[in-house]
Amino acid sequence: MPSPAYVSLPQLFSFSAGVRGEWSIVSVNAVTGDSLAAAPRLEFTSGEVDPGANWTLRGFTSNARYTTRSELATLGAKPAPLGRASATRAALIPIAKSAAWWVLAQDTRREILASASQHIAIGSEYLPAIARQLHHSRDLGEPFDFLTWFEFAPEHEQLFEQLVTRLRTTPEWRYVEREVEIRLVRDRRQATDR
Amino acid sequence: MPSPAYVSLPQLFSFSAGVRGEWSIVSVNAVTGDSLAAAPRLEFTSGEVDPGANWTLRGFTSNARYTTRSELATLGAKPAPLGRASATRAALIPIAKSAAWWVLAQDTRREILASASQHIAIGSEYLPAIARQLHHSRDLGEPFDFLTWFEFAPEHEQLFEQLVTRLRTTPEWRYVEREVEIRLVRDRRQATDR
Numbered sequence: 001m002p003s004p005a006y007v008s009l010p011q012l013f014s015f016s017a018g019v020r021g022e023w024s025i026v027s028v029n030a031v032t033g034d035s036l037a038a039a040p041r042l043e044f045t046s047g048e049v050d051p052g053a054n055w056t057l058r059g060f061t062s063n064a065r066y067t068t069r070s071e072l073a074t075l076g077a078k079p080a081p082l083g084r085a086s087a088t089r090a091a092l093i094p095i096a097k098s099a100a101w102w103v104l105a106q107d108t109r110r111e112i113l114a115s116a117s118q119h120i121a122i123g124s125e126y127l128p129a130i131a132r133q134l135h136h137s138r139d140l141g142e143p144f145d146f147l148t149w150f151e152f153a154p155e156h157e158q159l160f161e162q163l164v165t166r167l168r169t170t171p172e173w174r175y176v177e178r179e180v181e182i183r184l185v186r187d188r189r190q191a192t193d194r
Numbered sequence: 195m196p197s198p199a200y201v202s203l204p205q206l207f208s209f210s211a212g213v214r215g216e217w218s219i220v221s222v223n224a225v226t227g228d229s230l231a232a233a234p235r236l237e238f239t240s241g242e243v244d245p246g247a248n249w250t251l252r253g254f255t256s257n258a259r260y261t262t263r264s265e266l267a268t269l270g271a272k273p274a275p276l277g278r279a280s281a282t283r284a285a286l287i288p289i290a291k292s293a294a295w296w297v298l299a300q301d302t303r304r305e306i307l308a309s310a311s312q313h314i315a316i317g318s319e320y321l322p323a324i325a326r327q328l329h330h331s332r333d334l335g336e337p338f339d340f341l342t343w344f345e346f347a348p349e350h351e352q353l354f355e356q357l358v359t360r361l362r363t364t365p366e367w368r369y370v371e372r373e374v375e376i377r378l379v380r381d382r383r384q385a386t387d388r
Contacts, residue, residue, distance in 0.1 A: 069299040
């Protein structure tokens with residue numbers, strides 16, 4: 001059976017940088033292209049965001065767009081839910097791909113992402129230590145195409161860094177024209193709606 | 195080169211049934227599951243809808259999700275833009291697929307849609323007579339997953355009916371749990387924003 005993350009209904013989430021939220025922003029670094037403004041805290045919510053936030057990015061969870069049956073089986077065997085008590089470190093990585101990516105046919109995008117770049121295989125190597133949740137933004141007219149949220153324990157911080165470093169050297173990343181890495185620490189426990 | 199329909203930025207559209215719009219509603223028929231309320235006219239817009247409309251369905255155009263390079267080439271060779279002066283007939287077909295569809299992996303969905311059901315091949319047979327534009331709704335939390343808009347000349351009405359009848363007999367349609375067919379006539383010329 002696939003992991004529940006792949007079968008639930010799409011849901012819209014907001015990532016809002018300001019003074020609210022259980023996550024403290026440690027750093028905001030531009031990997032490619034323009035950065036985002038710094039802020040003390042990040043709120044990750046499916047509800048209303050602070051209208052006074054420095055910036056808010058929105059994205060929806062959805063069905064898997066590339067993942068095959070055998071890959072789903074591999075991923076499902078190593079469930080890594082969000083919100084684990086041990087996962088007090090997180091990263092939000094907003095990415096925009098170029099028009100050259102979006103003009104490609106499905107089979108070409110799959111070849112680049114999965115066969116040439118091993119995106120799904122690389123990610124699954126780091127399960128269950130590094131939990132990931134993809135949010136789609138492009139179809140909302142947002143500045144980024146994807147918002148990937150990572151959660152992990154402090155002792156897995158280097159694993160996280162290894163994972164994103166490996167992905168950034170793949171052929172798929174030639175199509176990334178903007179990427180920002182926001183690192184976070186959970187230092188305030190609050191009721192979460194997800 | 196793929197057709198421009200596949201390369202443009204995602205855009206949100208609303209289909210709003212009430213007293214506004216250039217399209218007169220001829221019929222509203224439930225093919226599977228519950229129908230939608232009748233109304234005199236349908237407005238198809240990327241702008242504000244009438245707050246007093248009987249119902250409004252929203253969806254966004256996006257990149258192709260299943261189409262391969264060779265299929266894009268076939269489709270691109272027979273461009274069928276929306277808004278042709280001769281295309282005074284239209285249909286809006288909102289569809290919801292079952293949870294059993296959405297839990298499937300990408301390769302399984304592609305096999306059912308393209309290999310077993312010939313969805314893309316069947317559609318391309320009717321180009322350029324029957325223009326189609328797919329709008330994605332599921333990720334917006336809407337009641338339907340897809341809103342497909344068809345435009346054609348009055349003399350191609352039977353071709354349209356043949357096209358949808360063929361699609362409804364495919365294995366893919368076993369996953370359709372709600373489908374409504376709204377038939378329309380353009381009897382009012384107005385500035386269009388698309």
